[in-house]
Amino acid sequence: MATNITWHPSLSREERSSFTKQKGLTLWFTGLSASGKSTIATALEQHLLHKGVTSYRLDGDNVRFGLNKDLGFSEKDRNENIRRIAEVSKLFADASVVSITSFISPYRKDRDSARELHDKDGIPFVEVYVDVPIEVAEARDPKGLYKKARAGLIPEFTGISAPYEAPEKAEIHLHADKFSVEEGVQLITDYLVEKGLVTLQ
Ligand SMILES: Nc1ncnc2c1ncn2[C@@H]1O[C@H](COP(=O)(O)OP(=O)(O)OP(=O)(O)O)[C@@H](O)[C@H]1O
Numbered sequence: 177m178a179t180n181i182t183w184h185p186s187l188s189r190e191e192r193s194s195f196t197k198q199k200g201l202t203l204w205f206t207g208l209s210a211s212g213k214s215t216i217a218t219a220l221e222q223h224l225l226h227k228g229v230t231s232y233r234l235d236g237d238n239v240r241f242g243l244n245k246d247l248g249f250s251e252k253d254r255n256e257n258i259r260r261i262a263e264v265s266k267l268f269a270d271a272s273v274v275s276i277t278s279f280i281s282p283y284r285k286d287r288d289s290a291r292e293l294h295d296k297d298g299i300p301f302v303e304v305y306v307d308v309p310i311e312v313a314e315a316r317d318p319k320g321l322y323k324k325a326r327a328g329l330i331p332e333f334t335g336i337s338a339p340y341e342a343p344e345k346a347e348i349h350l351h352a353d354k355f356s357v358e359e360g361v362q363l364i365t366d367y368l369v370e371k372g373l374v375t376l377q
């Protein structure tokens with residue numbers, strides 16, 4: 177633990193936003209594997225960029241290739257995974273980027289900690305529950321993970337051998353088995369515009 181450290185202040189977030197002409201926020205996607213988090217997050221990121229809004233996606237697998245390559249999938253490692261992502265996403269949001277995270281993030285406690293971290297600094301945090309029944313996710317199985325998990329080859333697989341705690345107060349509840357990817361993107365964009373969180377060009 178570092179003790180001899182002092183926070184070095186910079187521009188206020190408002191001052192920074194006046195230069196970058198946009199506000200930062202975190203859009204926190206959560207849902208089962210294969211629910212569509214990465215697919216929708218990628219489409220949303222591109223849509224926002226096309227509309228002149230700087231947006232960046234932090235994705236589960238991608239982050240595990242680098243920043244979090246020392247972490248596995250035990251509950252403790254998943255907690256640490258989410259803690260680091262929340263901190264990184266908050267930094268992006270502080271830099272006035274629309275930061276989109278797509279991680280299963282199965283534990284409510286971890287998502288609530290991510291939210292609190294943002295709340296205490298007044299950075300908007302929008303939880304997006306990408307909801308599909310497990311049967312739908314398992315039928316999609318784009319990475320063949322459910323098949324492996326059923327065969328006992330992946331321990332602690334969310335929805336099969338590890339819990340998924342569904343959000344109770346997500347700002348956006350997206351039924352990704354009923355809406356297309358494009359409709360999902362539109363729904364989220366409409367929410368952001370309506371709440372004054374983004375301005376499209
Ligand atoms: N309406 C929809 N929204 C999102 N994805 C859909 C939809 N309909 C079908 N799909 C398909 O479902 C799959 C979702 O996979 P994706 O990798 O996005 O899931 P994920 O939630 O990111 O999973 P993981 O947690 O394993 O990374 C893709 O193959 C996608 O094409």
Ligand SMILES: [Mg+2]
Pocket residue numbers: 213214215235236237278
């Ligand atoms: Mg994904």
